[in-house]
Amino acid sequence: MAGALAYLFIPAIVFLVLEPFNKRAFVRFHAFQSIFYCVAWIAVDIGLAIIGHIPFLGWAILFLWPLVTLVLFVILLVLALKAYQGQKFKLPVIGDIAAQQAGA
Numbered sequence: 001m002a003g004a005l006a007y008l009f010i011p012a013i014v015f016l017v018l019e020p021f022n023k024r025a026f027v028r029f030h031a032f033q034s035i036f037y038c039v040a041w042i043a044v045d046i047g048l049a050i051i052g053h054i055p056f057l058g059w060a061i062l063f064l065w066p067l068v069t070l071v072l073f074v075i076l077l078v079l080a081l082k083a084y085q086g087q088k089f090k091l092p093v094i095g096d097i098a099a100q101q102a103g104a
Helices: 002-008 010-017 025-052 058-084 094-102
Strands: none
Touching (some): 025 058
């Protein structure tokens, strides 16, 4: 359950600090993956905002932004569901970095 709750971002930080949770590699992995995923999501949003200010691409981003946000949210839900089921589901690049940070 703690692995799934880590995908709410604030609990991820708390789980990395609190004693019983920061000793479990499974919870640490999902907490780090959640934090790195949220940072990547913010980077994508910033990138879309910058592209949105380009004269002819701005209209495309207007329609693309909700779709990208929906896809990112669905991925977040899948990650939380996999963690709830006790599976260590790794994203391609972020998962490797999270596993290295978690020591798993």
